[in-house]
Every structure is written in structure tokens, then in C-alpha cells.
Amino acid sequence: MDQAILNLMLSNMDGSTEDSSSETNSIIDEFELMNTQSKGNCCQKLKSILQQAGKLIKLKDEQIESKDQQIDNHVKTISTLSIKCLEIHKHYMENQMAEKNKEVSQILSKYPDQLKESMAPSNETNEALNSHETIKEQLRDQLADQAKAREDQLNALLEESNKKVENLIAQLSEAESKLKEANTFLQESNEKVKMLEIEKQQMENKLTLKINEYEILIKNNETKIKNSDNKEHKSIIHVTGWRSQKVTINNDIAGPSWIVIKRSERQSGSLKKTIDVDSSWVYDLTKDHPHELYIHLVYKDGTTSFAHYDEFALHDWNGSVYKIKSMGALRTSMAIVGDFCGKSVDNFWITFESECTLICTFMVRQRLKYQLHN
Numbered sequence: 001m002d003q004a005i006l007n008l009m010l011s012n013m014d015g016s017t018e019d020s021s022s023e024t025n026s027i028i029d030e031f032e033l034m035n036t037q038s039k040g041n042c043c044q045k046l047k048s049i050l051q052q053a054g055k056l057i058k059l060k061d062e063q064i065e066s067k068d069q070q071i072d073n074h075v076k077t078i079s080t081l082s083i084k085c086l087e088i089h090k091h092y093m094e095n096q097m098a099e100k101n102k103e104v105s106q107i108l109s110k111y112p113d114q115l116k117e118s119m120a121p122s123n124e125t126n127e128a129l130n131s132h133e134t135i136k137e138q139l140r141d142q143l144a145d146q147a148k149a150r151e152d153q154l155n156a157l158l159e160e161s162n163k164k165v166e167n168l169i170a171q172l173s174e175a176e177s178k179l180k181e182a183n184t185f186l187q188e189s190n191e192k193v194k195m196l197e198i199e200k201q202q203m204e205n206k207l208t209l210k211i212n213e214y215e216i217l218i219k220n221n222e223t224k225i226k227n228s229d230n231k232e233h234k235s236i237i238h239v240t241g242w243r244s245q246k247v248t249i250n251n252d253i254a255g256p257s258w259i260v261i262k263r264s265e266r267q268s269g270s271l272k273k274t275i276d277v278d279s280s281w282v283y284d285l286t287k288d289h290p291h292e293l294y295i296h297l298v299y300k301d302g303t304t305s306f307a308h309y310d311e312f313a314l315h316d317w318n319g320s321v322y323k324i325k326s327m328g329a330l331r332t333s334m335a336i337v338g339d340f341c342g343k344s345v346d347n348f349w350i351t352f353e354s355e356c357t358l359i360c361t362f363m364v365r366q367r368l369k370y371q372l373h374n
Contacts, residue, residue, distance in 0.1 A: 232252060235247060259364050259365060260277075260363050261363065262277065262349055263275035263359070263361045264356065264359070264360045279345055280316075280320075289367075290367040294364075295308075296360075297352065297356045298359040300358050306334070307352075309328050309329070310328040310331075312327060322345045324340050324341050324344075327341055349362065
């Protein structure tokens with residue numbers, strides 16, 4: 001029964017547009033069917049409620065239909081009024097156009113000559129127009145010429161710029177090539193420098209060993225000389241272009257192997273040369289290998305002084321006169337003023353001999369640090 005009531009209510013709520021009387025009859029018929037299956041006053045009450053609902057639905061439908069009819073009537077009235085307004089406006093505009101046309105016709109008929117003159121251009125106007133056209137044509141030609149000249153100028157500038165760009169590109173390419181060569185040269189130079197540094201280090205190591213060996217050898221020789229009585233002796237020296245020369249070798253004053261080339265002793269108030277080697281022989285001795293010079297002065301009171309030059313060489317001035325070519329670094333215990341390079345070697349001997357009060361000795365020997373490379 002509950003399911004039947006639910007179906008009945010749903011069927012009357014679907015919002016269809018069927019006639020209200022048919023809907024009400026259908027509801028009652030369905031309820032009669034349920035009434036046969038139900039018992040009690042509940043169904044009778046529900047039937048009464050449904051009958052009232054049917055009457056209300058019918059009344060609502062009648063009201064809606066009345067409203068729809070009113071709306072249709074209003075629409076028809078508005079449409080009719082709109083058409084009439086359009087027709088009135090059209091008629092008004094047609095009248096206005098007719099009046100305007102009539103006024104224009106009256107004006108044209110009243111002033112025909114003036115109208116014709118205004119419509120036809122005068123000769124002056126034509127000449128002015130022709131002149132204007134001529135000026136326009138001239139201006140157009142001038143502008144065209146100027147544009148052509150400007151275009152030619154721009155083309156020339158563009159061509160020149162292109163050439164400059166090509167030259168710059170060529171220069172850049174050449175510079176890049178030179179830079180590449182320079183980088184290659186730099187790399188090779190760096191490698192050579194590294195090799196030279198390695199060789200230099202090796203040579204320095206060898207030189208250090210040689211120096212140590214020679215220092216030991218010199219010390220041994222000095223020890224031997226000190227322990228012996230042979231502080232000075234004669235020895236034969238061979239110089240190219242000369243016969244064998246016997247010279248005095250001093251091992252006592254400043255170490256071993258000094259050749260005494262000049263010695264003067266003051267006797268009875270005057271200097272007497274006890275050893276005097278020819279300057280030409282000294283020149284030939286010292287010209288091919290670096291030599292040292294040692295000057296030793298002994299005074300009457302027993303004191304001494306010295307001057308040691310680490311380089312000594314002569315210059316052949318004219319075959320008989322010799323001048324000092326180089327002196328090198330000086331180590332001395334006496335006051336020496338000035339440089340003797342370029343002066344006569346004979347005057348050089350006299351300079352020191354004049355300071356001596358007892359014995360003045362000049363000695364040379366080959367510079368040892370060059371001997372170390374042999």
C-alpha cells in the first residue's frame with residue numbers, strides 16, 4: 001500500500017501539461033484501486049486530501065492559462081503600435097525630403113548663371129593649376145635626382161665599408177696567424193728555457209763539485225808550500241811567439257802560482273829593479289786568458305799593504321807603448337784614487353813604486369775561476 005501511495009504521488013508531481021480533470025480522475029481511479037487493498041479510515045482521509053489537491057491544481061492551471069492569454073494580448077498590442085509608429089515616421093521623412101528637393105529646385109532655377117560660372121573653372125584657375133602641376137613635376141624630378149644621388153652616395157659608402165671590412169678581416173686573419181706562430185714560438189722557447197734551466201742546474205752542480213775539488217787542491221797546495229822552504233822559485237813559462245822565458249814564481253805573498261813581473265827594492269835612498277819583465281811579454285801572456293794582478297808593498301817599519309785586481313789586461317798602443325785595457329774589481333788595503341784604464345802601464349808601475357819605502361812587487365796569474373772550466 002505504501003508503495004502504491006508513493007507511485008500515486010510521483011505520478012502527479014511530474015509537471016506534465018495534461019488536463020486537470022483527467023489528472024484528477026486518474027488519481028481517484030488509482031486510489032480506488034488501492035482502497036480495495038487497504039483497510040481503515042486512513043485511505044478515506046487520503047482520498048479526500050487528494051481530491052482537494054486535484055481541485056487546487058485545476059484552479060492553478062486555469063490561472064496560468066489566463067495569464068498566458070493576457071501576455072499574448074499585450075504582445076499583439078505592442079507590435080501593432082510599433083508598426084504604426086514606423087509608418088508615421090516614414091511618412092514624415094518622405095515629406096521632409098520632398099520639401100528639401102523643392103527648395104533646391106527653386107534655388108537652381110533662380111541662380112542658373114551663377115551656378116554655371118561656379119561650376120566652370122576660369123583661365124587663371126587653369127593656369128594656376130597647370131603651374132602647380134608643373135612645380136609638382138619639377139619637385140618630383142628634383143626629389144628623384146636627390147634620391148638617386150643619395151642612393152649612389154650610400155652605395156659608394158657601402159662599397160668602401162665592405163672593402164675596409166675585407167681588409168680588417170684579412171688583417172685579423174694575418175694577426176691570428178702571427179699570434180699562432182708566436183704562441184708556437186713561445187711554447188718552443190719555454191721548452192728550451194726549461195731545458196736550459198735543467199742544463200744550467202746540472203752545470204752549476206758540476207761547477208760546485210769542481211770548485212770544491214779545487215778548493216781542496218788549493219788548500220793542500222798552500223799547506224805544502226807553507227810546510228816547505230820553497231816560497232819562491234824559478235820556473236820556465238812558454239808564451240806563443242816568444243822563446244821559453246824563465247820567471248820567478250811566488251807562493252808565499254798571496255797564495256800559489258803568482259808570476260813576479262816587477263820588483264823594486266829601495267837601496268841607499270833609491271829604487272833598484274831586481275825583477276823587470278818586458279811589458280810586451282806581459283801583454284802576450286795576458287791577452288788570450290783572463291789574469292789577476294796583485295800589488296804588494298813592504299815598508300821600512302815592516303808593515304805591508306796590497307791591491308788585488310781580479311782582471312788585468314793590456315792594450316798594444318804602437319808596438320812599444322802599452323796601456324791598461326782593463327783592471328776589474330779591486331780589493332785593497334791602501335787608498336787608491338781614480339781609474340787607471342787607458343793610461344800607460346809604465347806610469348802605472350811608477351804610481352805604486354813611488355809610495356814604497358822598501359819593496360814593491362807586481363805579480364800576475366791566470367784567474368782560477370776560468371781554469372775550473374778546463
